[in-house]
Amino acid sequence: MEIARQDPDQLLRAIRNDISSGSRGKLKIFFGYAAGVGKTYAMLQAAHQAKERGLDIVAGYIEPHARPQTTALLSGLEQLPVKEISYNGITLREFDIDAALKRKPQLILVDEFAHTNAEGSRHAKRYQDVQELLKAGINVYTTVNVQHIESLNDTVAAITGIMVRERIPDSVFDEADQVELVDIEPAELLERLASGNVYREEQAERAAVNFFTVENLTALREIALRRCADRVNLLTESARIQSRSDYHTDEHILVCLSSSPSNAKIVRTAARMVRAFRGAFTALFVETPDTAAMNQEDKKRLRENMRLARQLGAAIETSYGEDVPYQIAEFARLSGVSQIVIGRSTAAKKSVFSRPNLTDRLIAAAPNLDIHVIPDVNNSEKYRFPKLKLSKAMPVRDIAKSILVLLAATLIGYVFYSLRFTEANIVAVYIFGVLITSIITTNRFCGLVTSFVSVLVFNFFFTVPRFTFHFNDSNYIVTFVIMFMVAFLTGSLATKLKENAKQSAHAAYRTKILFETNQLLQKETDEQAVLSATAGQLIKLLKRDLVIYPLEGSSLAEPRVYRVPDSDLYDLVSENEKAVASWVLKNNKHAGATTDTLSSAKCLYLSIRVNHQVYGVVGIAMNEIPLDSFENSVLLSILGECALALENIKNVKEKEDAAILAKNEQLRANLLRAISHDLRTPLTSISGSASNLLANYQKMDDTHRVQSLTDIYDDSMWLINLVENLLAMTRIEGGQVRLTQSVELMDEVIAEALRHINRKSKEHSIHVSSSQELLLARIDAKLIVQVLINLIDNAVKYTPAGSAIEICASQKDKWIVVSVSDNGPGIPAEQKPYIFDMFYSGANTIADSRRSLGLGLSLCKSIVTAHGGMISVADNQPEGTVFTFTLPAGEVELHE
Structure with a gap:
């Protein structure tokens, strides 16, 4: 059995909403079908009930209604002062969002959800103020009527005859946490209106005639009930998604955008269909060569229609081409669109020879799709094409170009006429001239005018009687008509090709920029x-x-x-x-x-x-x-x-930080693992020797007492060296060591190191050899002493008693070369590549059976590298090991 797959986009949105709901405030809408049903009254009652439960409540903005019962409910509630804005000499009272955010109550009351704010406010609409309050974690109670829902605007206007200008997107209504329908019978509402509880007397009389009728109110009430039912269906669907129940949709609805005044109605109709079918929603605008010539009013209307479609949840897409039906059909085919919503064409009634309108051509281009044609019954908003101004249609430069082409064609025609070529050849010259004019000019009107003028010029110069606009042969009528039609069609095709080429080049340039951006950013x-x-x-x-x-x-x-x-x-x-x-x-x-x-x-x-x-x-x-x-x-x-x-880049940095952290954790683990054993051994020896001295001091002879004290001293020195190495390595690895370099005599540095080496060095033969000249090095003497101590101590520990250890120093170019060699058993070749790694001790054993932590040589490498030198290990001849490191040479500093 095949399990129905959930829509991943729907599931992702549900998860995001669930995650974000924890920090956002809650929105409750008191929803009614008309003014006067009691939305504000119900909101204030709910606010008092919430206040009794101990909530911090503020009335942010309450519309000043002339309703005593509603006004009385404001007593006992804290009210924010309104924000006064001066506009065209009138003082307007608006909701002060900054004061609300500063006060930040648990619950705020904001009346008139669909209100349009005065110019100069932060947001154009009050619902946007509410969204910012919700994002700040403030709960909001608000009110709205059914006629203010965006997708229902046309339906309400068709019922009441009134186009409401203040509207909210459907998504804002649907995403509310709670919607409470405030409902009363239409007859009771009319009684309230008559008794003056809704409007003042003059307003009530006008409202009763224009809006408040039983038919209107009943229809609006039905729409409000259905809208609430639709919202319940959406909530059920969302719950099904979050519970991972079966969910799927096969509908994808496409609405066509244009600059027509009726296009907003088309978009709202499509949005209602999307909710009904629970499908995907896309809004497509086909940009043609004529788009650039649109006036500012049409461009503004087009932007408003796009914004409306975006508010209603549509994904905005743009296609390019001159054949609009073909572009729509191709987009629908490639995008999996199942239904298309367009407006009825405003073209005149079809005749036998008229061209099919947009709807007919779209049906022919997409015969397998459901196409919904929405009629426009609002004749007052019929689309009027802008009047064509001659100054804009034919610039002076284009007129000059057209005249020059006509002159050239006429001169060539005179040559052909002198050579007794047929008139067909001369006509072809003028057609060619029209073609050139269409290419080199910027407006289609030039090609049309040139086509007409070419016929007149040909008639004037090359038909009998010449140099007049008369003609003797009636057959010339056919010649003139065909010449004009061929010239006009040729010029029009050339203009279209030129404009399409420009449009394609423009689109290709933008696409190229997008691809270049991807490549550039990948390199950074x-x-x-x-x-x-x-x-x-x-x-x-x-x-x-x-x-x-x-x-x-x-x-x-x-x-x-x-x-x-x-x-x-x-x-x-x-x-x-x-x-x-x-x-x-x-x-x-x-x-x-x-x-x-x-x-x-x-x-x-x-x-x-x-x-x-x-x-x-x-x-x-x-x-x-x-x-x-x-x-x-x-x-x-x-x-x-x-x-x-x-x-x-952020992920790479996080990975690098994680790698460093992992390395540090590994370092810490290795250190603890090594120290857990190696510290215990000398400490146990020290405590055992000290305990033996305390218990048997009187019984022990001098030899045994000295031996016990010597063991304590050796173990203590081993611990001291270990701690010194650990501290030095920690400072160097953490970048906390700053070299204090000065010019030092290498013989003195070596002598200082020999004074601090292990007592067991007396069992070995240590010899220092250096050149006769003074060797000066620019070093941090304390750290280089530590390097020499570690290298000499390493030779003492890993060679048997009686072995010879030699320390040599010499100068080569600008470097001081220091080597520490022994004639012990040497280091196996397979261990040499790892000898300077931290915590590497190899398979060598020490005479006293203590393990080495493997820090000494690693510390030596770090110190030498910090000085800019190099350290290496090699076999000594004929046997043993030699460690060699380099340091920068110094010069004697003369002080005046």
């Missing part, structure tokens, strides 16, 4: 280099100034400004701009110019993030020119690549 291993490379790619893509705030701990570091050549040097790092960047870091959302949050900023601020981990903030200077859809898509991709590169 430093955070600063990654940010600089990202800034360079963004400047190449956007041709705009930008500022990057790297992350330093949990806050933003000093900003780095990157400018395009010859840019205006306006301030991008003012205190206001830094505040916007800090808000983006804290909330992990876009803000600044062209957004609904802190829109007065000069830059659009986006976080450099991977999932919920933010690595910095980038600000893009807008200059009142917003990014187009594809620029925004590539921008997000580049920032994603940057975040991944920064995350990789």
Whole structure:
């Protein structure tokens, strides 16, 4: 039996929501179908009940209703002062989010969830204020009516005839922790309205006529009940996902975006279908060569439609091409779209010869898909194409080019006419001229005008009677028509090819930047280099100034400004701009110019993030020119690549730190393992000898007493040397040793070392030989003495009594060469590569059976290396071992 597989994206979202719910505040919405049903009253009642349970409650903003019963419930609740904003000579009262965050109660009441804030507020909408409160861990009670739900706006408008401007995204409503439906019968609501408990008398009369009718209220009530039921279904579905029950969806709905005023309705309809089918949601915009010619109003409307689709949960995609139906069908085929939602074409009624409209062509291009055509019944918002201004359509430069091409074609025509070529050849010259004009000019209108003028010029110069616009042969009518049609079609095709080539080159350039970014960031291993490379790619893509705030701990570091050549040097790092960047870091959302949050900023601020981990903030200077859809898509991709590169660098550092930690742990384990035995042996010997002396001191003769004291002394010296080596190795490995170098005489250093060596060295023959000249070395004398003590002591321990040990010093070029050799049994060849490793003691044994910790030679190597020298081991001839190390030579310092 095949087990149904869960949707991983749905499961991941559920897990993230479950993780983040612990730190976020809880949102409760009091939901009604019309004003006056008692939402605010119910919210205040719930607040008093919560206060009785001991919660810290504040009324952040309560709409000043003319309802005595509602106003009376405010008594006993702490109220935040409202924020007064002056706008066009009017003082507006707004919710003060900064005061709320500073007060930070457990629960805050914020009325009118869908309210639009006054210009100059931090957020454009009050629901965004509430989202920031929730992120700060504050619980919120709020109120909203059904007509303010984004996807239901068109449905409500169709019922009531009123288009509500203040709306909230469906996702905000669906993600609320609790929704309480405040419901009363429509008849009771009408009684409240009549008695003055909803509006004042004048407002109540207008409302009763325009909105508050039994039919309207009944319909709105039904919609509100259904919307609450839909939310319950979503909660059930979410619970099923979290419990890992069977879940799957095969529906993928695509809505087509445009700049048409009716497109917002199409998007909302598609969003309702997505909720009904519980499928994936994608919004596609097909960019054509005509897109660049759109006026500012159309571009603004297109951006608003894209923003609406994003709010309703759609993934925004952009495709390029002139054949819009083909692009939609191909995208649907490649993306697994099952249903397409488009608006009804505004083209005139079809005739026999008219071209099929967009809908018909899309149906032909995608015959296997369900295509939903949404009618536009709002005739007041019919789309009007912008009027074409001749000055914009035909620039002076293009007019001059067209005239020159016509003159050239006419001159060539005169040559052909003189040579008695047929008129067909002359017509071909003019068609060729139209083709050239379409290529070298910037607007299609030039090709059209040139096609028409070419017919007139041909008629004037080359038809009988010449130099007039008359013609004797009626067959010329056909010639003129065919000539114009061929010239126009040829020119149009050339223009389309040119524009498609430009568009393809533009898209290829942006794609190239994206690929280059990936390659550049993979090479970088430093955070600063990654940010600089990202800034360079963004400047190449956007041709705009930008500022990057790297992350330093949990806050933003000093900003780095990157400018395009010859840019205006306006301030991008003012205190206001830094505040916007800090808000983006804290909330992990876009803000600044062209957004609904802190829109007065000069830059659009986006976080450099991977999932919920933010690595910095980038600000893009807008200059009142917003990014187009594809620029925004590539921008997000580049920032994603940057975040991944920064995350990789962080992971590498963490791996290195983990490796160092593991190495230290291994070092600590080896040290403890070695010390556990090697310290116990001499300590046991010391305690045994001391105990023997205490118990038998009177009975022991002088020889035995001296032997016991000697053993105690030897074991103590062994422990002292061991501790010295351990401390020195710890300081060197930790980088805490700073060399105090001075010019020293090597004979004195060797003599000092011999005074500190093991007492058992008396059983060996130690000889010092050096050149006749004075050997001076620039060294830290104390550390080099330690090196010599370890090497001599090593020779004493590992050679039998009576062995000869020789210490030699000489100068070679700029180095002092010191060697310590013995004629003992030597070191096996297989052990020599590891002889200087820490804790390596080989298979050699010492006469007193003590093990060596293997620190002495490792310490010698560390000290010599710190001086810039080298140490090595070799066989002594004819037998034994020789250790050799080099030190920098010194010169006599003369002081005046």
